[in-house]
Amino acid sequence: MLMHYVLRSLMFMLLALQAPLTLSAGSCVPVRVGYIDQHRPPYWLGEGELVPEPAGASVDLIRAAVKGSGFNCPPTLVRLPAGRLKLALEAGDIDMTPLGEQASYSPEIALPRDRDGNVDRNRAMPSTLVLLVRSKDRVALNANPLEFSRGKVLGAAQGSGFNPRLREMGLTIDDGARDLDRNLAKLKLGRVDAVVVSLVKPAHLEATLKRYGGSIVQLQQPLINTRMWMAFNANYYRAHTEQVEALWTWIDVNRLHLGDFVIKYRQTQ
Numbered sequence: 001m002l003m004h005y006v007l008r009s010l011m012f013m014l015l016a017l018q019a020p021l022t023l024s025a026g027s028c029v030p031v032r033v034g035y036i037d038q039h040r041p042p043y044w045l046g047e048g049e050l051v052p053e054p055a056g057a058s059v060d061l062i063r064a065a066v067k068g069s070g071f072n073c074p075p076t077l078v079r080l081p082a083g084r085l086k087l088a089l090e091a092g093d094i095d096m097t098p099l100g101e102q103a104s105y106s107p108e109i110a111l112p113r114d115r116d117g118n119v120d121r122n123r124a125m126p127s128t129l130v131l132l133v134r135s136k137d138r139v140a141l142n143a144n145p146l147e148f149s150r151g152k153v154l155g156a157a158q159g160s161g162f163n164p165r166l167r168e169m170g171l172t173i174d175d176g177a178r179d180l181d182r183n184l185a186k187l188k189l190g191r192v193d194a195v196v197v198s199l200v201k202p203a204h205l206e207a208t209l210k211r212y213g214g215s216i217v218q219l220q221q222p223l224i225n226t227r228m229w230m231a232f233n234a235n236y237y238r239a240h241t242e243q244v245e246a247l248w249t250w251i252d253v254n255r256l257h258l259g260d261f262v263i264k265y266r267q268t269q
Contacts (some may be wrong), residue, residue: 028073029243031236033062034094036159037079038178042204042265051077057261058098064257065230069247082159092233098125099231100161103168110237111229112248123248124227125255129162131219132195132209134187145223148194155183155192162226166196169224180208184216196223200259 035058039047044059046052054060059077066075078094088094090108105111105119112123131148133139139148149171156163158178166173174192177183183195199205199222209216230251237244 026072029071029240030073031066031071031075031240031243032078032093032095033066033075034078034080034085034088034097035059035062036082036085038082038158040157040179042262049079051079054265057258057265060261060264061258062230065247065250065254068250068254070243071247085159089231089233092235094233095236096230096232098161098228100163100165100228101226102164105231108234110232110234110244112245119229120248121227123252124229125251125258127162127226127228128199129166129196129223129226130199130205131223132184132187132197132216133193133219134190135215135217137193139219141217141220143219143221145219145221148219149223152193153191155186155195157183160196160198161228162196162198162224165224165226184212187216188212194219200262204262 036044037048039045040056042057045054045056051059055077063074075096078088080088080094085094085097086099086109089097089099090106092108099105099109099111112120114120114122131145131154146169151172153172153174154166155177156166156173156175157180158175160175163173163175173196174186177186180195180197183192186192187195197205205218209218230247232244
C-alpha cells in the first residue's frame with residue numbers, strides 16, 4: 001500500500017514537472033505580418049485594413065510558412081500603404097513583411113545570412129521579371145529587354161518590391177498605377193513604353209494576356225532575376241531567433257509553393 005502511494009506521488013510529480021515544458025513547447029509566439037492594403041489579385045485580395053477570406057496567394061504562403069516554423073499560432077495580418085511597410089518594420093510596429101532586393105538594408109531589419117555573414121540568396125523567393133509591350137509598336141519579341149529599356153519609361157505596380165532595384169539599375173520607373181491592369185491601360189494609351197511584371201507561373205500571365213486579344217505581348221527574354229525576402233524587425237529576430245530562422249529555412253524548402261497557390265486562385269476565378 002505504501003509502495004502504491006509512493007509510485008502515485010512520483011507520477012504526479014513527473015506530470016507537474018512536464019507540464020511547463022509542454023506549455024512552453026506549444027505556446028504561441030505572436031507575429032504581426034504587414035502587407036499592402038491594395039487589391040492585387042491573385043497575391044493580395046481586398047482593399048483597406050480588412051483581411052478578406054480568401055486573402056490571396058501570398059497570404060496563404062505566409063500563413064503556411066508561419067504554421068510550419070514553430071510559432072504555434074496564426075499570424076496577425078496588418079494591412080498598410082505600400083510606402084509605410086518598410087518604415088513600420090524598422091520601427092517595430094510590425095514584425096515581418098516581404099522585402100525586395102536592394103543595394104543595402106538598415107540595421108533595424110533582419111534578413112537571413114549565410115556562413116560568411118552575407119544576405120542568404122537561397123532563403124528567399126526568386127522572381128523573374130519580364131516586359132510587356134504593345135504589339136503595334138513592332139518590338140522584336142527576342143529583343144534584349146535591358147537594352148530596350150534604356151531611355152524608356154517602364155510601368156510597374158505601386159509598391160512593388162523590385163522597383164528600388166530597377167531604379168538602381170538606372171531605369172526610369174513609373175509606379176503611379178497600383179496594379180497590372182491599370183499599368184496595361186497606360187501601356188495601351190502609350191503613356192509608358194512597357195510594363196514590368198513578375199512571372200510566377202507562365203500560365204497565369206498567359207491568361208492575363210489572352211484578355212487583350214494579342215494587342216499586348218511578352219518579350220521572350222527576362223529583364224532580370226530578382227528575389228524577395230521575408231524580412232523581420234531586428235529586435236523581433238533577436239527575441240525569437242529560433243522561429244525566424246525556421247521560417248527562412250521553410251521558405252528555402254518550399255519556395256515554389258507560391259506558384260501552387262497562384263494556380264489555385266486562377267482555377268477559382
